[in-house]
Amino acid sequence: xxxxxxxxxxxxxxxxxxxxxxxxxxxxxxxxxxxxxxxxxxxxxxxxxxxxxxxxxxxxxxxxxxxxxxxxxxxxxxxxxxxxxxxxxxxxxxxxxxxxxxxxxxxxxxxxxxxxxxxxxxxxxxxxxxxxxxxxxxxxxxxxxxxxxxxxxxxxxxxxxxxxxxxxxxxxxxxxxxxxxxxxxxxxxxxx
Ligand code: S3P
Numbered sequence: 001x002x003x004x005x006x007x008x009x010x011x012x013x014x015x016x017x018x019x020x021x022x023x024x025x026x027x028x029x030x031x032x033x034x035x036x037x038x039x040x041x042x043x044x045x046x047x048x049x050x051x052x053x054x055x056x057x058x059x060x061x062x063x064x065x066x067x068x069x070x071x072x073x074x075x076x077x078x079x080x081x082x083x084x085x086x087x088x089x090x091x092x093x094x095x096x097x098x099x100x101x102x103x104x105x106x107x108x109x110x111x112x113x114x115x116x117x118x119x120x121x122x123x124x125x126x127x128x129x130x131x132x133x134x135x136x137x138x139x140x141x142x143x144x145x146x147x148x149x150x151x152x153x154x155x156x157x158x159x160x161x162x163x164x165x166x167x168x169x170x171x172x173x174x175x176x177x178x179x180x181x182x183x184x185x186x187x188x189x190x191x192x
Contacts, residue, residue, distance in 0.1 A: 010082035010105065011082055011083050011084070011085060011104055011105025011106070012029060012033075012035070012082075012083075012084045012085070012105050012106050012108060012176075013084075013085045013086075013087060013101055013104050013105045013106065013107045013108065014026055014029075014084065014085065014086040014087065014108050014110060015087055015089075015091065015092050015101065015107055015108070015109050015110070015150055015153055015154065016089065016109055016110035016111065016112060016150065016160075017089045017110075017112050017117055017139075017142070017143060017146065017150075018089040018117060018121060018127050018129070018130065018139075019112065019116070019117040019120040019121045019124075020089070020110040020111070020112040020117070020160055021110050021112070021160055021165070021168065022039075022086035022087070022089075022110060023039060023086055024165055025086075025110060025165065025168060025169065025172070026039065026084050026085075026086040028165055028169045029084050029169065029172065030084055032169065032173070033084070033178075035081075035082050035083055035084050036081075036083050036084070037083065037084040037085075037086065038075075038083055038084070038085050038086075039085075039086045039087075040068065040071055040072070040075075040085060040086070040087045040088060040091065041087075041088045043071055044064070044067045044068065044071060047067070047071075048067065051126070052064065052088075052126065052127075052128065053125070053126055053128055055067070056128035057128070061128075065090070065094060068087075068088060068090075068091050068094070068097065069094060069096050069097055069100070072087075072091070072097055072100040072101065072104065073100060075100075075104055076100045076103040076104045083105075085104060085105065087101065089146075090129075090146075092146070092149045092150055092152070092153045093146060093149050098149070098152055098153050101153050102153060102155075106155045106156065106176065107153045107154050107155045107156070108154070108155070108156045108157075108158065108172055108175075109150050109151070109153070109154035109156065109157045109158070110158055110160050110168070111150070111157050111158065111159050111160065112159075112160050112161060113143075113161045114136065114139045114140045114143050115136075116160070116161045116162075117139050117143075118135065118136045118139055121135070121139075122135070129142065156172065156175040156176070158171045158172055158175070
């Protein structure tokens with residue numbers, strides 16, 4: 001296979017809590033593997049012509065979750081050149097979504113501790129679920145509630161706390177069986 005991956009599934013799917021680094025790692029992997037990256041939140045925002053915050057405020061979380069499932073269903077059926085997908089932190093929660101995520105590609109869980117998330121997202125206004133009196137408490141509660149759903153989807157789990165992006169990237173590539181020699185170097189053609 002062109003990008004040195006030993007896995008049979010061609011796409012990579014990044015899952016993990018808000019602030020786990022899915023977007024950053026998606027971009028890094030994209031450059032490293034010469035694979036385009038797509039963010040499902042951004043795809044939904046583009047389709048709906050609204051920000052996630054506006055969708056939650058206007059149509060409600062249920063509507064947003066239905067958009068996520070519809071989009072996943074579409075992506076899982078589509079035959080495209082290999083891509084990296086980063087999906088919203090709540091996507092694996094729906095039992096309908098879990099088989100779709102696994103059908104879509106090799107699922108990489110960026111596992112993160114609540115304190116790390118809090119440090120990264122303190123003051124962020126784009127995550128509707130964290131706009132509350134006690135965001136750290138909320139993060140702890142949601143992390144606990146979501147652990148099993150993430151674990152049920154993941155082919156590969158990487159703990160991200162206290163690691164540099166480069167270290168995490170290396171661990172993901174190792175887990176995928178991609179060696180320095182087999183992976184293409186940075187600078188190839190990537191379309192976003
Ligand atoms: C959500 C995570 C967000 C976004 C929405 C809901 C969640 O995506 O989909 O705010 O339920 O965890 P990120 O994980 O990219 O922040």
